[in-house]
Amino acid sequence: MKYKVMKKQFNSDECFVCGIHNHAGLKTAFYELENGVVITITKGDNFHQSYPNRMHGGIISALLDETIGRAINITEPETWGVTIKLEVSYRKPVPLDEEIVVCGWITKTKGMTFKGEGVILAKDRKTVLATSEGTYFKQNIHDIIGEHRLSGWQFIEDTHAVTEIELDHEFTRSE
Numbered sequence: 211m212k213y214k215v216m217k218k219q220f221n222s223d224e225c226f227v228c229g230i231h232n233h234a235g236l237k238t239a240f241y242e243l244e245n246g247v248v249i250t251i252t253k254g255d256n257f258h259q260s261y262p263n264r265m266h267g268g269i270i271s272a273l274l275d276e277t278i279g280r281a282i283n284i285t286e287p288e289t290w291g292v293t294i295k296l297e298v299s300y301r302k303p304v305p306l307d308e309e310i311v312v313c314g315w316i317t318k319t320k321g322m323t324f325k326g327e328g329v330i331l332a333k334d335r336k337t338v339l340a341t342s343e344g345t346y347f348k349q350n351i352h353d354i355i356g357e358h359r360l361s362g363w364q365f366i367e368d369t370h371a372v373t374e375i376e377l378d379h380e381f382t383r384s385e
């Protein structure tokens with residue numbers, strides 16, 4: 211099924227996943243889809259490996275963590291969250307020489323916490339490589355970053371605008 215891209219999200223300076231100046235990181239761009247899912251299309255590098263041509267499990271979990279956490283901004287653009295619990299199922303090796311699609315969506319918000327689920331799809335946009343469930347605690351951005359600056363949080367224009375994406379996956383909401 212084809213999903214329309216509604217919005218591109220901001221990037222940070224130094225975050226391991228989305229920091230545009232983090233040279234060891236993934237520099238991922240995140241997009242909000244019309245169905246309430248946030249996605250990033252990305253590819254790891256050799257320095258993200260565990261076994262040869264296999265992405266390290268910690269990096270897989272970082273990708274799922276941030277993608278799910280960002281999905282809250284579709285319905286609550288001003289909300290920031292910190293991860294308090296994350297469960298990851300590694301279903302198949304995540305290759306480093308092919309694009310993958312990471313998807314995250316929110317399943318529940320209650321009080322100061324929200325929950326979401328995520329999936330990593332292979333380059334065929336269908337084969338499930340990993341799945342995840344996360345819980346996040348809503349926190350004021352100034353309590354999260356303390357004295358650190360907010361200035362690196364910025365919109366990065368795409369050279370080729372991503373307007374839609376085709377995914378062969380059913381996004382279920384269990385709660």
Ligand SMILES: CCCCC/C=C\C/C=C\C/C=C\C/C=C\CCCC(=O)SCCNC(=O)CCNC(=O)[C@H](O)C(C)(C)COP(=O)(O)OP(=O)(O)OC[C@H]1O[C@@H](n2cnc3c(N)ncnc32)[C@H](O)[C@@H]1OP(=O)(O)O
Nearest residue numbers: 222225275276279280291292293294347359360361362363
């Ligand atoms: C340039 C500016 C911007 C830069 C941004 C850069 C990058 C970010 C990129 C994108 C951002 C957008 C979205 C991304 C979303 C996620 C991405 C990844 C996020 C992370 O990678 S983030 C790192 C890992 N994450 C942490 O660093 C959290 C450490 N933690 C704490 O900071 C405290 O733990 C806190 C504040 C959560 C609560 O602390 P507190 O002192 O305010 O309150 P307290 O302790 O009383 O807890 C209150 C109630 O939460 C329960 N509770 C607490 N922790 C729990 C746990 N783990 N499990 C189950 N329940 C828990 C208690 O049991 C109590 O429950 P009850 O009320 O029922 O008793």
